[in-house]
Amino acid sequence: MPEQKKPIVVYGASGYTGRIVCEYLRQYGVPFIAAGRSEQRLQESMDTNVPGIETADYEVKAVDNEIGALTELFSGAEVVINTVGPFSKYGPTVVEAALAAGVHYSDTSGEQDWLITCQEQYGQQFADKNRLLSPGLAQMYTIGEIAANLCLEKPGLDTLDIAVFWGGSPTIASTQTILVNAAISKAYYLERNAYSEFDPNEGLVPLVVPGQHELAQSLPWGGTSHPVWFKNDPRVANVKAQGGVFNTALMKGVPVIVANALEQTKDMSDAERDKVLTETAAQVMSEMPPRENPLVNKSLDSVHASGPLGRAHCVIHGNSNYQQTGLLQAYFAYHLIQQAPRRVGFASGCQAFGHEALLGVLKEFGLVAEPVLTVQNWG
Numbered sequence: 001m002p003e004q005k006k007p008i009v010v011y012g013a014s015g016y017t018g019r020i021v022c023e024y025l026r027q028y029g030v031p032f033i034a035a036g037r038s039e040q041r042l043q044e045s046m047d048t049n050v051p052g053i054e055t056a057d058y059e060v061k062a063v064d065n066e067i068g069a070l071t072e073l074f075s076g077a078e079v080v081i082n083t084v085g086p087f088s089k090y091g092p093t094v095v096e097a098a099l100a101a102g103v104h105y106s107d108t109s110g111e112q113d114w115l116i117t118c119q120e121q122y123g124q125q126f127a128d129k130n131r132l133l134s135p136g137l138a139q140m141y142t143i144g145e146i147a148a149n150l151c152l153e154k155p156g157l158d159t160l161d162i163a164v165f166w167g168g169s170p171t172i173a174s175t176q177t178i179l180v181n182a183a184i185s186k187a188y189y190l191e192r193n194a195y196s197e198f199d200p201n202e203g204l205v206p207l208v209v210p211g212q213h214e215l216a217q218s219l220p221w222g223g224t225s226h227p228v229w230f231k232n233d234p235r236v237a238n239v240k241a242q243g244g245v246f247n248t249a250l251m252k253g254v255p256v257i258v259a260n261a262l263e264q265t266k267d268m269s270d271a272e273r274d275k276v277l278t279e280t281a282a283q284v285m286s287e288m289p290p291r292e293n294p295l296v297n298k299s300l301d302s303v304h305a306s307g308p309l310g311r312a313h314c315v316i317h318g319n320s321n322y323q324q325t326g327l328l329q330a331y332f333a334y335h336l337i338q339q340a341p342r343r344v345g346f347a348s349g350c351q352a353f354g355h356e357a358l359l360g361v362l363k364e365f366g367l368v369a370e371p372v373l374t375v376q377n378w379g
Helices: 016-028 039-049 067-074 087-101 112-128 139-151 172-184 226-230 248-265 270-284 321-336 349-353 355-364
Strands: 008-011 032-036 058-062 079-082 104-107 132-134 159-166 188-191 194-197 205-207 216-218 238-245 298-306 311-319 372-375
Touching: 008 016, 008 067, 016 032, 016 039, 016 058, 016 321, 032 039, 039 058, 067 087, 079 087, 079 321, 087 104, 087 112, 104 321, 112 132, 112 226, 132 349, 139 159, 139 226, 139 298, 139 311, 139 321, 139 349, 139 355, 139 372, 159 216, 159 226, 188 226, 216 238, 216 248, 226 238, 238 248, 248 270, 311 321, 321 349, 321 355, 349 355
Parallel strands: 008 032, 008 079, 032 058, 079 104, 104 132, 159 238
Antiparallel strands: 159 298, 188 194, 188 238, 205 216, 298 311, 311 372
16 A cells, blocks of 8 residues: 555745644644755754654655656645745745646735735635635734634724734745835835835834833834734724834844845845845844744733723733744644635634634743733623
8 A cells, every 4th residue: 555645744844834834733643744945954853953853653755846746745744834935936836736736725925915915815716625724823913813802702802903022033935025025015014904105204103012111123124913813703804013123233133134125125036036035134133043942032012992982901911922823833733734724715813713712822832921801891
């Protein structure tokens, strides 16, 4: 009898986030394929960076970033987890291969334009195949979505003011994504159920962070996933999200780096621009960050929900934001090989599995604390 195909494919498994996903798949006891461009790099990453890998049921597969090759790799599996960004550039190939192979798809993107593309171009096609298309399943977006849903359990609140902060610095891939996204895409918030563009010249915005006296510096961060997820939610009409790292010096440097990169590449072809942006990203972050330290790499998500006569506020404190992302992705796979999601087609993690379930998983692994929820009673 031929060996059965392993149910999960982690594409980009040698990257910082990909190998964390593999670590949690190992903990869940889920067999997986670690896939990417280089078999040697994949194996070295598994051996060096995935604790307990010797107890995992996995195999390594090198594959080209091409629809036919990826379709062949995905065929016979149940779920593909994609960590290869920028997703607006590399995502369509992987999504189309997942669609052709008939597998569920998730990624770690927060690129607003990519989510809108997924919704408009691929959402119905995945629904027709009874498969889930869930981009943007990551700490920076899903924890805030959980907090927002906790607030929205109080009826009559239609406006979400969302902030997310974390300790540490972006990975190589995240830095490149920030620059590419800034160069080719606009950032939107939701106002009366319609997208409105952030002022690209606004710069840093100081935000009050629960639990500290010092203001933190924030940016729209590409608009984030939240306006997209809540655009068709009948409870919500307005969504604005801002975020950043707690490191003020690093935050002050981001708008300067982005502005210089945009000025430098404004008259270039796509290929020339990509080359320069990649080089610029390497100057900012040229090596993998160290494994997260929960004493240093803290996360904070804060959501104010309001309506004409009511308010709610939810704060979720956590640690190790990349590990939160890896766990969410592994649970996505773990759930889907056992049980159908609540929704197929284009859907967020909360829409597909329920915010209570995702919160419970994060708490189970000690990555977030009990949410602090304050609700104003109606007068």
